[in-house]
Amino acid sequence: xxxxxxxxxxxxxxxxxxxxxxxxxxxxxxxxxxxxxxxxxxxxxxxxxxxxxxxxxxxxxxxxxxxxxxxxxxxxxxxxxxxxxxxxxxxxxxxxxxxxxxxxxxxx
Amino acid sequence: xxxxxxxxxxxxxxxxxxxxxxxxxxxxxxxxxxxxxxxxxxxxxxxxxxxxxxxxxxxxxxxxxxxxxxxxxxxxxxxxxxxxxxxxxxxxxxxxxxxxxxxxxxxxxxxxxxx
Numbered sequence: 001x002x003x004x005x006x007x008x009x010x011x012x013x014x015x016x017x018x019x020x021x022x023x024x025x026x027x028x029x030x031x032x033x034x035x036x037x038x039x040x041x042x043x044x045x046x047x048x049x050x051x052x053x054x055x056x057x058x059x060x061x062x063x064x065x066x067x068x069x070x071x072x073x074x075x076x077x078x079x080x081x082x083x084x085x086x087x088x089x090x091x092x093x094x095x096x097x098x099x100x101x102x103x104x105x106x107x108x
Numbered sequence: 109x110x111x112x113x114x115x116x117x118x119x120x121x122x123x124x125x126x127x128x129x130x131x132x133x134x135x136x137x138x139x140x141x142x143x144x145x146x147x148x149x150x151x152x153x154x155x156x157x158x159x160x161x162x163x164x165x166x167x168x169x170x171x172x173x174x175x176x177x178x179x180x181x182x183x184x185x186x187x188x189x190x191x192x193x194x195x196x197x198x199x200x201x202x203x204x205x206x207x208x209x210x211x212x213x214x215x216x217x218x219x220x221x222x223x
Contacts (some may be wrong), residue, residue, distance in 0.1 A: 032209050043112075043199050043214035044151065049207070094164050094206045095141060098151040 004088045009103045012082075013033065018075040020102050022088030025069040033064060033072045034091050037084040038101075044087070078106045110135065112202050112215035121190045121223045129185040129218045133202030139163075140183040141212060142175060142200040151199065156206065157183060163206065190222045 005023040014019040033048040087101040119190040142154040156164040175184040179188035201212040
């Protein structure tokens with residue numbers, strides 16, 4: 001399974017864009033990059049996923065580098081409710097393997 | 109469309125009792141996954157099931173834990189003779205397919221406390 005590396009913590013001002021980086025240099029050609037978040041102790045929430053093209057949905061944008069060795073999750077206008085642990089996961093078939101993630105603290 | 113449902117949300121058991129955790133997947137989803145989160149730790153995969161079949165149980169403890177996903181009804185995670193170390197949040201997720209590009213949606217979890 002591919003390994004991901006994320007910074008342990010980040011701060012962001014409310015209303016500003018939050019850019020969360022992830023390195024996945026050993027990703028295989030058919031593996032997707034997934035982002036989830038866990039707010040406090042709730043169930044993890046799916047955010048977005050992609051293979052090699054940039055993706056956008058109502059929650060966030062995902063930018064994947066051309067060599068696919070890294071990606072960035074962008075929350076365009078962070079709010080206090082976006083404070084959470086964000087997980088970048090390279091997914092083979094089946095299970096998700098969660099790392100330590102990035103704790104994003106959105107500050108007023 | 110209702111999301112993944114788990115019950116009970118909180119469960120208290122004494123050491124040596126059995127715990128049964130239930131998970132109803134989203135409508136149209138036939139793949140179910142169980143994850144465990146110990147206090148102050150990360151989420152760990154336990155088992156992956158498709159209707160009536162266990163696909164991957166590489167994360168299940170070898171003893172006392174079992175899981176099923178019958179043709180009819182919810183998926184059940186069963187813990188026999190619980191010990192204090194089983195106290196954790198247990199999350200269930202479901203997906204339409206287990207392949208690369210199908211996202212998993214999580215339930216709210218069951219918080220198990222063993223006294």
